[in-house]
Amino acid sequence: MKFAHLADLHLGMVVNHVSMAEEQKHILKEIVKILEEEKPDALLIAGDVYDKAVPSVEAVNLLDDFLTDLVKYHIRTYLIAGNHDQGDRLAYAGHLLASQGIHICGNFDGKMDHDVLADAFGKVHVWLLPYIRPSYVNRYLDEDERVGSYQEAVAKAIAMSDVDFSKRNVIVSHQFVTGAQVDPLGSEQLIVGGLDEISSSVYDGFDYAALGHIHRRQKINDHVIYAGTPLAYSFAEEKQEKSISFIQMEKKGTVHVYTRTLTPLHHLRTIEGYYKEILSAADEDENKEDYVRFVLHDNQEQPDAIRYLRQLYPNAMRLEYDNERTRAEMIQPVNQMQTMSPSDLFARFYKERNGVEMSTEQISWLKDLIDEIWNGGEQV
Template sequence: MRFLHLSDLHLGKRVNEFSMLEDQAYILKEILNIIDAQKVEAVLIAGDIYDKVIPSAEAVRLLDDFLTRIAARELPVFLISGNHDSAERVAFGSRLMSSRQIYLSPVFESDVEPITISDRYGEINIYMLPFVKPSLVKRVYPEEEIITYQDAVNAAVQHMQIDTDKRNILLAHQFVTGAARCDSEELSVGGVDDVDASVFDGFDYVALGHLHGPQKIGKETVRYSGTPLKYSFSETNHKKAAVIVDVEEKGKINIQQIPFLPKHDMREVRGTYMEVTALDFYKDMNTDDYLHITLTDEEDIPDAIGKLRCIYPNIMKLSYDNLRTRAAGTVRGTAEVEEKSPMELLREFYELQNNQPMTDEQEEVARGMMEEIWEDER
């Protein structure tokens, strides 16, 4: 049977105050095209369906349309909640939707029971484990010692009592030890949410969600699909792709990846203002992409982002890399502040911020403004 493994759609997400809904609608249509072209027979979605616990109406409509289109193809969908989701909201209507082969993970309140589907090789058991914390699992199994995330996931898996003679697939949304994170993900201090991959040894394939970078963990069959879109500039080098998993007879699994082609890529651009605005610099570039532009000019360009948007309309972030920003000072104690004149304080502040002293002309302007303000206050 051929599966499509997805995760971390984050529907409704905003990146640097840009709504990603249009891009998400675009990539969901591309996913449907991949489903058709690759003759996918079932879809696995491993959590973080929404970006917020209480998603926007637009995000809910987007998911509804996507699932309706898959249901029209008469394909089973297995979908679990992630740490960004409300398990209760994701589970709503699950019994009704299952009649259309849309299987939603229930709230974790008891042993996880598999959903069994069949192909020409026999039965495949699909286990759906939503994102769990130790306290949640402890409530279900109060007699067991459950302190860490490792304890929690291990207890949940042990109670599944899987038949290792059969083919078993697990959907889970956790951080597995050894995986690489990026800036757009929620981090836990000290790695307290780590789960060792050995917990999943009894499964033929583990469809993981939670991390945005596509990657395998230890072996090919324990895998994060990653997000279908880039959601931070720490992801600019990610190769986003749909993960196609062919599950054949017991012990035989083939995996391939189909690259996603987004409506807008996310890239970083660097150079002086004159360089990045030169036609030769951008003529072969998709200037509609989401960009982080770093200017290397020593002096700030007035209204730089407004001017640059005439060429690059979707700038998300503008930075400077120059002598001032590389050698930015640190604010020191203020014990002597009352002994210094306003001009001295301004002079020190300017040098701290710009890594160079004020010019005579700047001091003259500043002194004139101070005198004008004080004169008005008299």
């Protein structure tokens, strides 16, 4: 049995105010081409299909075209919701799509969705577990059975599904496993304090755990693997090689994993140096269409620098300065943040992201929620 493993498509993603739609259209076509060459028995997509719970029309059309190509080439597909997805929207027309070989699991409904495939070695059971929180599981449990952590929630969801571990089993899941390498300035958005961390031991017994949520491809162990994103979605990821994973499964306990590299339409990269040096070197640069972050070392700000740089690099995204002044200015905010409360930190983050202050009602709700979490209550 041969599986392909993808995750974190984040269709509709905007990076530094630039839509990634054309990049995503290109990479999805490349993925389909590789799948047609490799001919897997099934494709596993481990969540965060969309970047937002309410996706744009452009994002929906990207998924529509992708699924249409998968059906055209008879590529059986299993797809789950991640924390960025709204399960009901993702699973719209799910029964109709299932008749075409596209199996979508948007929500946990008391047990994992399950399908069975077969090859020369017998049956392979495919289990679909979308992103879950304790509250998602507790609604199906009596009060004395309720769980309080993400670890317990995932373990309970698996236990409720009656998995026969003497058989070959694959699980598609979207959670944050302890030990996963996360880029400090990357595009993942994890819960502060590690409240959503789980141990990889919850997947013990499965022959392969196809994970999503972390954007860097990595092995937690031989059978628990993150596929990573198919594209770099932040400059922290610019040097990562993006890929699609393939899993060759033979008899029980025999699994081989390899990857095929994905090549973006345009790379994300950083150009660093003094302003005049960057301008003079531009003539020799053969990749001016890349998405570029400029880091200038000049002590004085250069007037209209980004405008002039965009004449040479039309996809220039950001301009930053790294010099003695900016390094000194960074020390003060860090010292201030060390003394700020969690609610004040979040209010600062909210203003930076949205350009406006939180309302009185929002601050009150936030403080109540933080108090509930800090006192051991269940997160909502």
